[in-house]
Structure formats: structure tokens, C-alpha cells
Amino acid sequence: MSDNPAIATFLDPKLVRDGLSRRKVLDQVFVIVGLLVMLVCLAILAVLFIDLVRDGSERFTWDFFTNFASRRAERAGILAAWVGTTLIMIVTAVCAVPVGVAAAIYLEEYAPKNWFTAIIEINVTNLAGVPSIVYGLLALGLFVYQFDLGQSIAAAGLTLALLILPIVIVATREAIRSVPNAIREAAYGLGATRWEVTKDHVLPYSTGGILTGMILGLSRAIGETAPIITIGALSFIAFLPESPFTSEFPFISFGWLNDPFTAMPIQMFNWVSRPDPAFQSNAAAAGAILLGMTLLMNGVAIWIRYRYRKKINW
Amino acid sequence: MKLRHTLGVLGAALFATMAISPVASAQAMVKMDGSSTVFPIAEAVAEEFQLSKRGKVRVTVGISGTGGGFKQFCRGETDISNASRPILKEEMEACRKAGVRYTELPVAFDALTVVVNPKNTWVKSLTIADLRKMWEPSAQGRVVRWNQVRPEWPAEPLALFGPGADSGTFDYFTEAVNGKSKASRGDFAASEDDNVIVQGVESNRNALGYFGYAYYVENKERVRAVPIVNQAGKPVAPSIEAVIDGSYEPMSRPLFIYVSEAAAKRPEVRELIEFYLTEGPALAQEVGYVPLPDDAYRLALKHFQDKKLGTVFGGTPEVGVTIDDLLAREGKL
Numbered sequence: 210m211s212d213n214p215a216i217a218t219f220l221d222p223k224l225v226r227d228g229l230s231r232r233k234v235l236d237q238v239f240v241i242v243g244l245l246v247m248l249v250c251l252a253i254l255a256v257l258f259i260d261l262v263r264d265g266s267e268r269f270t271w272d273f274f275t276n277f278a279s280r281r282a283e284r285a286g287i288l289a290a291w292v293g294t295t296l297i298m299i300v301t302a303v304c305a306v307p308v309g310v311a312a313a314i315y316l317e318e319y320a321p322k323n324w325f326t327a328i329i330e331i332n333v334t335n336l337a338g339v340p341s342i343v344y345g346l347l348a349l350g351l352f353v354y355q356f357d358l359g360q361s362i363a364a365a366g367l368t369l370a371l372l373i374l375p376i377v378i379v380a381t382r383e384a385i386r387s388v389p390n391a392i393r394e395a396a397y398g399l400g401a402t403r404w405e406v407t408k409d410h411v412l413p414y415s416t417g418g419i420l421t422g423m424i425l426g427l428s429r430a431i432g433e434t435a436p437i438i439t440i441g442a443l444s445f446i447a448f449l450p451e452s453p454f455t456s457e458f459p460f461i462s463f464g465w466l467n468d469p470f471t472a473m474p475i476q477m478f479n480w481v482s483r484p485d486p487a488f489q490s491n492a493a494a495a496g497a498i499l500l501g502m503t504l505l506m507n508g509v510a511i512w513i514r515y516r517y518r519k520k521i522n523w
Numbered sequence: 524m525k526l527r528h529t530l531g532v533l534g535a536a537l538f539a540t541m542a543i544s545p546v547a548s549a550q551a552m553v554k555m556d557g558s559s560t561v562f563p564i565a566e567a568v569a570e571e572f573q574l575s576k577r578g579k580v581r582v583t584v585g586i587s588g589t590g591g592g593f594k595q596f597c598r599g600e601t602d603i604s605n606a607s608r609p610i611l612k613e614e615m616e617a618c619r620k621a622g623v624r625y626t627e628l629p630v631a632f633d634a635l636t637v638v639v640n641p642k643n644t645w646v647k648s649l650t651i652a653d654l655r656k657m658w659e660p661s662a663q664g665r666v667v668r669w670n671q672v673r674p675e676w677p678a679e680p681l682a683l684f685g686p687g688a689d690s691g692t693f694d695y696f697t698e699a700v701n702g703k704s705k706a707s708r709g710d711f712a713a714s715e716d717d718n719v720i721v722q723g724v725e726s727n728r729n730a731l732g733y734f735g736y737a738y739y740v741e742n743k744e745r746v747r748a749v750p751i752v753n754q755a756g757k758p759v760a761p762s763i764e765a766v767i768d769g770s771y772e773p774m775s776r777p778l779f780i781y782v783s784e785a786a787a788k789r790p791e792v793r794e795l796i797e798f799y800l801t802e803g804p805a806l807a808q809e810v811g812y813v814p815l816p817d818d819a820y821r822l823a824l825k826h827f828q829d830k831k832l833g834t835v836f837g838g839t840p841e842v843g844v845t846i847d848d849l850l851a852r853e854g855k856l
Binding site for chain 1: 567585595715742806
């Protein structure tokens with residue numbers, strides 16, 4: 210036993226045991242608090258979802274998906290809205306993901322660490338916090354008038370792509386950073402170039418994280434109303450955009466990009482503010498379906514991520 | 524390999540997105556935009572017109588608000604502009620500069636409805652002077668109890684609800700009550716969604732609010748409409764008959780569509796307007812608005828066919844114009 214009283218206390222088995230059990234209690238308390246917080250979040254989502262489903266229950270029919278908007282609540286459907294939302298999401302993903310991933314790869318793997326890169330990084334992070342209406346105004350000037358895209362699906366998709374670009378970049382950078390440096394060094398050691406390292410090692414290992422970022426971005430974009438109202442989404446539209454598939458060569462058409470559109474959040478907004486209370490259940494049903502679309506997208510991402518994870522063997 | 528393939532496809536798609544050139548749609552299309560108040564009528568007309576044409580003509584309706592609608596209209600982006608008030612001087616100027624000429628057509632009436640809670644037992648009718656006491660800008664923070672409006676009313680707090688400053692309903696109400704468009708006290712619960720006003724008045728015994736007639740029709744059990752004393756000194760409750768015979772004034776207002784001269788040359792637009800002015804009355808009533816007298820629709824259709832251009836208001840808001848007077852006037856561009 211030491212003469213030093215502090216060390217003596219520290220070594221006393223009884224005190225050590227008491228201290229340990231007290232710390233274990235604290236540990237348990239934290240677990241319970243954490244669990245409660247998580248359950249509160251889930252409960253709010255569940256209550257919201259159940260409320261929407263209950264209010265809109267009588268509208269969950271096949272007709273609701275295949276009918277256009279109408280002045281009669283029971284005849285009104287969301288065909289134009291869900292097709293519009295789906296097409297906009299495709300344009301958004303096709304534009305935002307390659308650009309965002311490429312930017313993140315550059316910033317993580319290529320960019321020299323200097324003041325210029327630092328400014329870009331600060332800007333990207335700040336852009337993620339810019340209110341969406343600002344993107345809408347920018348897009349109105351740039352895409353709708355300057356590029357003459359008009360009030361089209363292409364303009365809406367590009368607007369939302371701008372909006373989620375910072376999210377995709379930040380998430381991709383996180384994913385790339387989580388690849389251990391030893392992997393890169395080993396590849397360099399074998400004479401691989403930087404592009405080969407990125408392509409064959411960094412990207413395959415970070416795909417899961419990149420997909421998560423992409424889905425986070427798209428989940429935000431799907432519910433955005435302000436920017437697409439700004440660029441001129443319509444409220445009543447009773448026809449579909451041109452079909453992307455044609456019967457003649459080359460069997461694929463991009464005419465739909467120039468078509469006018471409406472989207473799920475806009476349709477909901479429109480129904481909520483109608484005088485006839487019957488439209489409230491339409492709005493609730495549309496809300497539940499929009500939430501369902503987001504959950505579906507998240508589900509697909511989780512599944513893809515799981516498949517990619519299984520392939521990783523370091 | 525797989526990754527390169529994926530990137531290639533994405534790149535090609537990206538390129539295709541960027542490189543696509545605006546192609547004119549082969550199908551005839553009519554574009555309407557503007558007031559959210561007129562939207563239910565426009566939507567009903569668009570829906571029925573497309574059905575009657577069996578999908579050969581496409582009609583789109585947006586809700587940018589009356590002002591936002593005119594902005595697009597005067598740039599030549601839309602064919603028809605829906606308006607809950609006549610076109611204003613600045614908007615006439617913008618149209619003139621862009622060379623956009625138009626026909627102004629009244630399509631229905633709306634009756635601004637002043638409502639109170641059903642449990643409110645003291646208000647039997649309101650004069651414009653009463654309303655001005657409640658809503659004038661100088662009432663802000665000062666008139667806060669019912670007995671300040673009329674001494675015989677209880678000393679209960681006065682809770683006011685109304686539409687936000689961007690709405691044409693707000694413009695018309697302030698013009699009619701306070702004599703100047705947009706002049707209003709600011710300390711009331713404002714909402715762009717009229718359903719919020721319905722809820723507010725329904726849940727507060729001391730509340731008073733105003734909105735378009737359609738919202739009252741759908742919520743008759745939840746709020747009570749107050750008869751408004753007209754110029755003849757008679758209290759009149761809002762109803763279709765009272766609006767048509769002109770006794771519900773000055774709270775009834777006409778709603779308009781503006782058709783661009785260039786668009787009116789296209790057969791599909793002409794057919795749509797003819798449909799609007801013949802089938803419109805029934806549709807307007809169905810969605811909670813008051814149709815004009817039959818003669819008014821006939822005269823409006825004649826104005827359209829005769830290509831009578833311009834507005835009869837000269838760019839300044841007016842209150843209490845009768846429909847006959849309106850259609851008899853000469854238009855100005």
C-alpha cells in the first residue's frame with residue numbers, strides 16, 4: 210500500500226467497486242434518456258402519419274392515383290402531381306449527384322490545402338443553410354428567363370438540384386473521409402494513380418455513405434414547395450407530360466423536360482386552402498402518400514447500402 | 524467497370540438535360556394564371572372544357588395572385604389572367620410597353636362576408652362606419668373592446684381576423700371600409716389561408732373576421748354572417764339574390780378575366796372564352812360564387828367577339844360598381 214492517500218483511495222477495492230457501480234448507473238440513465246428522446250421523435254412521426262392516414266382514409270383508392278385534379282373533392286386525384294414529382298426527382302438526381310460527388314472527390318482527394326480551397330469549403334457549408342426560397346428566386350432569373358427553360362420540369366429539377374447540391378457534397382465528403390488512409394497508401398505503394406485509387410478503392414468503399422447523402426438530399430427536395438412555386442409550378446393541370454418512351458427510334462424522348470408541371474406539395478397546399486372541407490381529406494391523403502414516397506426512397510437507399518456493405522472486405 | 528458504366532449513363536443523361544432545346548408542344552394549350560380567388564371558377568371551367576374537347580386542348584391554371592398573374596400576362600407568358608380586382612395603372616403601363624392588349628371580362632361576383640362566432644348574441648348588423656371604427660389604421664392598439672365600437676355592446680375583447688396584405692380580398696375590403704386600398708390596422712390575426720380565419724372565428728366568441736363568400740357557404744354551421752347596412756340604410760345579409768339585385772353593397776365585387784388580344788386569335792382560346800361565358804354561370808355557383816345576370820354574360824361575350832379592348836376602370840380601384848354600369852362603359856388600354 211502506498212503512503213500517498215490519494216493513491217490509497219484509488220486502490221481501495223471497496224471504493225473502486227462503489228465508484229464503478231455509480232458510473233454504471235449513470236451509464237444506464239443515459240441509455241434510458243437517449244431511448245426516450247428517440248421514441249419521442251418516432252412517436253411524433255407516427256402520430257403525424259396515423260393522423261394523415263386516418264383523415265385521408267376514404268381517399269386511398271386506385272382512382273386517387275389515376276385521376277387529375279378536379280373541383281369535386283371525391284373525383285379529384287393526384288395523377289399530375291405524383292408524375293410531376295417523380296420526373297422532377299429524376300432530373301434533380303441526374304443533375305445533382307454526379308456534380309456533387311465529383312466536387313466532393315475533388316475537394317477530398319485532389320484539392321491542395323490552401324486558402325482557395327478553404328473558401329470553397331466554407332461556401333459549400335454555408336450554401337446548405339440558404340433558405341430554399343432564395344434558390345427559387347435565383348432559378349427564376351437564371352433557368353426560367355436566362356436559359357429560357359420556361360416553367361418546365363427541367364427548370365424545377367435544376368432548381369432542386371442546386372438546392373441539394375451542398376447536402377450531397379457534404380455527405381459525400383464525410384463518406385470519402387471514412388475510408389482508412391491505409392487503403393489509399395497501399396494502393397499508391399503499388400503504383401496506382403490518384404484516379405485509380407479513387408475509382409477502384411475510395412468510391413466503392415464510400416458508396417453507402419454517398420447514397421445516404423443523395424437520399425437525404427432528395428428527401429428534402431421532394432417536399433420543397435417554395436422554390437417550385439416561385440419558378441411557376443401550376444395548380445391545375447389535367448394532362449401528363451410527354452411520355453419518355455416512344456414507339457419510333459430512338460425510343461426515348463426528352464420532350465417531357467419542357468412540359469409544365471405540378472407537384473405533390475403544391476397540390477396539397479392548394480387543397481388545404483380550399484373552402485370545401487371535403488378537400489381536407491384529399492390533402493391528408495396526398496400528405497400520407499408524399500410521406501410514403503419519402504420512406505420508400507429511404508428504404509431503397511438502406512437496401513442498396515446494405516448490399517454494398519456486404520461487398521466490402523478490407 | 525460497372526462504376527464507369529454508371530457514370531457514363533449519368534453523364535449522357537446530364538448532357539441530354541442541358542442540351543435539350545425548347546420544343547413547341549404539338550397540342551393546343553391555353554395558359555391561365557392569376558388570382559387564387561378566381562381559381563376555383565377557372566379550375567372548374569378548365570376541367571369541363573377539356574372534357575368537352577375530349578383532351579384535344581390542354582388548359583393549365585396557376586395561382587400567382589392577381590398581381591403576379593398580371594406580371595406574367597404583360598410579359599406575354601399567359602393567355603388569360605384571372606383577377607379579383609381590375610388591372611392597375613402600373614400594370615396597364617407594363618402591358619402597353621410590351622404591346623400586350625387585352626379584353627376585360629367580368630365572370631362572376633364575390634360577396635365579401637363579415638362573420639362572427641355563432642355564440643355572439645349582440646351583433647345584429649354592422650354599418651360601414653362600425654367596420655371602419657374596428658379596422659381603420661388609427662384603431663390600432665386603441666379599439667380593443669366591442670363597446671368601443673358601439674356603447675351598447677359588451678366590454679369584451681375584440682379579436683379580429685382577416686386575410687394577409689397580398690390578397691385582393693384585403694385590397695377590396697380596405698378600399699370599401701377605410702376608403703383607401705391597403706389602409707388597415709395591422710394588429711389583427713392575418714392569414715393567406717381563409718380556412719385559418721374560419722377556425723379563428725369559430726373558436727373565439729369575441730372574434731370577427733372577413734373573407735370571400737365561398738368560404739362562408741362551406742362553413743355556415745361554424746360561423747355566422749353579419750348583415751351589412753347598405754347605402755339605402757337597410758341591413759342585408761350576403762346571399763346570391765342580394766348580390767344579383769345589387770342590395771348587398773358595397774361588399775360585393777366583380778371578378779374578372781383578362782384575355783390577351785394575340786391569344787384571342789387562336790381558335791382554342793376563343794372556344795374556351797365562349798365556353799367560359801356560357802357554362803361559367805352554373806360552374807361559378809357550384810364552387811360558391813355568385814353568377815352575373817344572364818344579360819351580363821351575353822353582353823360580355825359580345826364585347827369579346829367585337830374585340831372590345833381595354834379596362835373600364837382606368838387603373839384605379841373602385842367600390843360598388845354595378846354590373847350594368849361596368850358593361851356600358853368604354854374600355855381604355
